[in-house]
Amino acid sequence: MPALRDDEVRRLLAYLRQHISDQDELAGVEDILRSDEAQEYLREPELLAYFPELTRQLHPGGTEWKLRIIPHAHLRMVQRGFSSDGIVKLFARFIEYCVEREIIITRGAYTIFGRLDPRARSVTLRVDVDEIDGQSGKAHVVTITVGRLNDDDDMTINLPAA
Amino acid sequence: MSANVTSVVEAVRHLTPAEQREILARLLPQQAAHDGSTVWMSVKFSDAARVVAYTSEQEPLLAELSQVLRQGVLARLENKEDGIYELYGTDRTYLVVMTPAREFAALLSSWTPDDPPREITFPNE
Numbered sequence: 515m516p517a518l519r520d521d522e523v524r525r526l527l528a529y530l531r532q533h534i535s536d537q538d539e540l541a542g543v544e545d546i547l548r549s550d551e552a553q554e555y556l557r558e559p560e561l562l563a564y565f566p567e568l569t570r571q572l573h574p575g576g577t578e579w580k581l582r583i584i585p586h587a588h589l590r591m592v593q594r595g596f597s598s599d600g601i602v603k604l605f606a607r608f609i610e611y612c613v614e615r616e617i618i619i620t621r622g623a624y625t626i627f628g629r630l631d632p633r634a635r636s637v638t639l640r641v642d643v644d645e646i647d648g649q650s651g652k653a654h655v656v657t658i659t660v661g662r663l664n665d666d667d668d669m670t671i672n673l674p675a676a
Numbered sequence: 677m678s679a680n681v682t683s684v685v686e687a688v689r690h691l692t693p694a695e696q697r698e699i700l701a702r703l704l705p706q707q708a709a710h711d712g713s714t715v716w717m718s719v720k721f722s723d724a725a726r727v728v729a730y731t732s733e734q735e736p737l738l739a740e741l742s743q744v745l746r747q748g749v750l751a752r753l754e755n756k757e758d759g760i761y762e763l764y765g766t767d768r769t770y771l772v773v774m775t776p777a778r779e780f781a782a783l784l785s786s787w788t789p790d791d792p793p794r795e796i797t798f799p800n801e
Contacts, residue, residue: 557759557773559728586730608796623785623793642785656784659755
């Protein structure tokens, strides 16, 4: 299992130094983050206590939305240097895009491909819409990954030629 | 491939990739699982597995997901670095962050096969 990149380790440690006062605990976490076990460690719940759920209010397309960023997504956001403002803006673009094109947003899961700013790398944002009516909605960010889904790899199940 | 399966494959061509996956994953699990693929694979956990939910909305589904993992399920690796997988149960698809070697899975989201995630791509991105 590959280790985390140096920039990812630096971001996580800079964040955790502000939230973990026990130096022995912090040293232990740093050892794991710099090891080959780091990717698997970040999937587990141990560190999530330090990444509280974030809540943001926004008003795209004339509607009022409450967007939650769950602890797992918060951790990935810090790891990759993504700001919560960037994620909120991407979600707002998604709402505005649907409103402009008269795409009806309903409860359920959405996969949004886009960029957090024009010069940034593309990301895949997984969002669940929890509630929605004509005036307001509630949703939460499930996770955010760099790049698009493994579209090429999806073809491992090959459709026969037409 | 039998004529029936071929006709189904033809019928789903107009669907989105997510919709196609929901159908084909349930039609061809054995073939896919034995492809030697690192993207599509069979996953089966023991009674010692750890299964948790990372959102309160998914907590009611934990027992069901644990059962699915103990019975064995077809999985598709969506993001290798983060360990993000889709698990195709009979009546529900689960999005999890998972380390199969550690028999650990954390439930992130789920949906029924007839309501897969809708995909939005902004123009020029």
